[in-house]
Amino acid sequence: MKFISFIIVIASGALALAQLPHCPEPIGEQAYAHPEICDQFFLCVNGTLSLETCENGLVFTGKGGVHNHCAYNWNHEVDCDKRQYDPTPISSGVCEYQFGIYEDSPDCSTSYIKCEYGVPHQLPCERGLVYDQRIHGCNWPDLLLEKCNPEAVVGFKCPAKVDPNSLAARFWPFPRFAGPDRHSLFLCTEGHPRLIQCGEEKIFDESTLTCEDA
Numbered sequence: 782m783k784f785i786s787f788i789i790v791i792a793s794g795a796l797a798l799a800q801l802p803h804c805p806e807p808i809g810e811q812a813y814a815h816p817e818i819c820d821q822f823f824l825c826v827n828g829t830l831s832l833e834t835c836e837n838g839l840v841f842t843g844k845g846g847v848h849n850h851c852a853y854n855w856n857h858e859v860d861c862d863k864r865q866y867d868p869t870p871i872s873s874g875v876c877e878y879q880f881g882i883y884e885d886s887p888d889c890s891t892s893y894i895k896c897e898y899g900v901p902h903q904l905p906c907e908r909g910l911v912y913d914q915r916i917h918g919c920n921w922p923d924l925l926l927e928k929c930n931p932e933a934v935v936g937f938k939c940p941a942k943v944d945p946n947s948l949a950a951r952f953w954p955f956p957r958f959a960g961p962d963r964h965s966l967f968l969c970t971e972g973h974p975r976l977i978q979c980g981e982e983k984i985f986d987e988s989t990l991t992c993e994d995a
């Protein structure tokens with residue numbers, strides 16, 4: 782998989798349609814950007830060329846992506862450059878595009894909607910995070926203060942004052958505290974809590990307030 786996407790990146794930069802009457806590689810699968818249309822691309826499978834169209838809501842990026850060599854269209858201004866793309870949504874329902882990521886509520890939400898073939902799936906953010914429409918992903922609640930209460934999302938209230946001699950104060954300006962389980966910790970940033978996961982292989986050590994190898 783890594784190898785294939787490496788080829789695609791090199792190839793999409795170096796080749797244009799005019800130079801592609803047949804597939805340059807006799808074996809394997811390669812995808813090449815269409816020189817003029819952002820949501821189309823050329824696919825070579827064992828030397829056989831076909832013109833492909835990305836599913837609605839997706840554009841060809843050459844970097845693998847969401848579905849069949851295509852990625853979400855939010856980045857198209859950067860990635861499409863001069864290649865044409867019509868971003869008109871095809872639906873006024875939850876799934877504006879057949880493929881996309883959307884907020885499930887205008888309020889602070891710990892979940893979001895992922896559309897695949899026009900079918901919405903509600904997915905949870907990782908614990909302690911909320912959906913941020915600006916990045917089409919989950920983010921720290923203290924970065925969405927206009928609608929989120931980090932204390933309610935995270936389940937922790939940062940102390941107004943931290944004893945300067947305490948272990949927590951060593952991490953100033955981001956004092957730390959034990960999390961809700963052995964694999965996480967609370968960190969405070971400007972008085973707002975974040976829940977930090979240690980990762981599956983690490984365990985929170987109360988004597989150092991850090992995540993240590995299990």
Ligand SMILES: *[C@@H]1O[C@H](CO)[C@@H](O)[C@H](O)[C@H]1NC(C)=O
Binds near residue numbers: 808809
């Ligand atoms: C491409 O060729 C390889 C090796 O000959 C073969 O294993 C594979 O099934 C072929 N792929 C397709 C899609 O025909």
